[in-house]
Amino acid sequence: MFIPVIDAEDPRIADYRAVRERDVVGRGERFVAEGEVVLRLLLGTRSRHVAQSLLVGESRLAAVEPLLTDLPGATPVYVASQAVMDAVVGFHIHRGLLAIGRRASTPDAAALLAGLPERALVVALSGVSNHDNVGGIFRNAAAFGAAAVLLDGASCDPLYRKAIRVSVGASLITPFSRGASSEAMLDALEAERFEVLALSPSGDRLLSEVERTPRIALLLGAEGPGLAASLMARAKTVRIPMAAGFDSLNVAATSAVALYALTL
Structure with a gap:
């Protein structure tokens, strides 16, 4: 009315x-x-x-x-x-x-992952606290068909007003969990047989060399500090090649490139 x-x-x-x-x-x-x-x-x-x-x-x-x-x-x-x-x-x-x-009730990471199909692509965020970046990542996740987004407790709330706006509403329709530690997110991913790809300029292999497996997760960290060494030690580290003199992309742009590569 x-x-x-x-x-x-x-x-x-x-x-x-x-x-x-x-x-x-x-x-x-x-x-x-x-x-x-x-x-x-x-x-x-x-x-x-x-x-x-x-x-x-x-x-x-x-x-x-x-x-x-x-x-x-x-x-x-x-x-x-x-x-x-x-x-x-x-x-x-x-x-x-x-x-x-x-808000709808938010499942924990383990419950969310357990309900996904056998072939699923998810995004996991560790310490990504910038609202624009979180909104952009949700927009990219929806655009490339990611099944879910996991956010640790240090990452921005995807239902913050600016994050929703930047995501063009994708954070309203994309399943997510938030609040666990980064280590607990990896525990949940490993328990559900997800192969974890940690994106880093120091990654051991090129993104183009990665073979898509049925259950795969992209692990992204904040710009600047990036991912903790302890997290990368538990994952396959992957890098996107850059022109000489430049080593990285904005984390939201990184998510778009990686998600596109894994949905080809």
């Missing part, structure tokens, strides 16, 4: 207030989704999560109304002017469309 909002202090839209500041402290079981592309996925059948409410700019309502036909009738859709929206969120929200989502 459409609910007009004319006051930025309306308590019914408190969840949307000061979006950037509240991103920093987290939202518990809820998250913020932004923009039409992301909303299509959040409201679609592939989403693992549900919309709790929407905040729509008056000028965008006609365009997005067809997306709302399958929204449960009890889900509130707040409609506000651009000025009110900007005052609520704390910046100019030019997309004119926000939603509060409620």
Whole structure:
């Protein structure tokens, strides 16, 4: 149902207030989704999560109304002017469309991997804390058909607003687990017979030399420190050849190259 909002202090839209500041402290079981592309996925059948409410700019309502036909009738859709929206969120929200989502339960790494098919490609992230990189990796994982993404506890929450936006909603539809140590992620991968490829500029073999096995995992670390030596010792180390004088790619770009190579 459409609910007009004319006051930025309306308590019914408190969840949307000061979006950037509240991103920093987290939202518990809820998250913020932004923009039409992301909303299509959040409201679609592939989403693992549900919309709790929407905040729509008056000028965008006609365009997005067809997306709302399958929204449960009890889900509130707040409609506000651009000025009110900007005052609520704390910046100019030019997309004119926000939603509060409620997280689905997140399985641990072992449970997630146990439910995958015999032929599966997954991505494992160790200490990747940059929101843009995590969002980009989820976008690449979805584009190349990865079955899941594992994130250790030091990696960014893929349902952080910016990560969702950069992923163009891929983090809403791609199964993931988060919170285990990197070592525990590798334990779970080994228990489910995944061959682990650790991507590093110092890798022993070229990516082009890797033969795709039925169950394979790409292990990626943060830019700068990269992967811990103890993790690489438990995996096959792989590198992407670079031009002279340059040794590495951005981690999200690395994921795209590696995922493409393994889906040929």
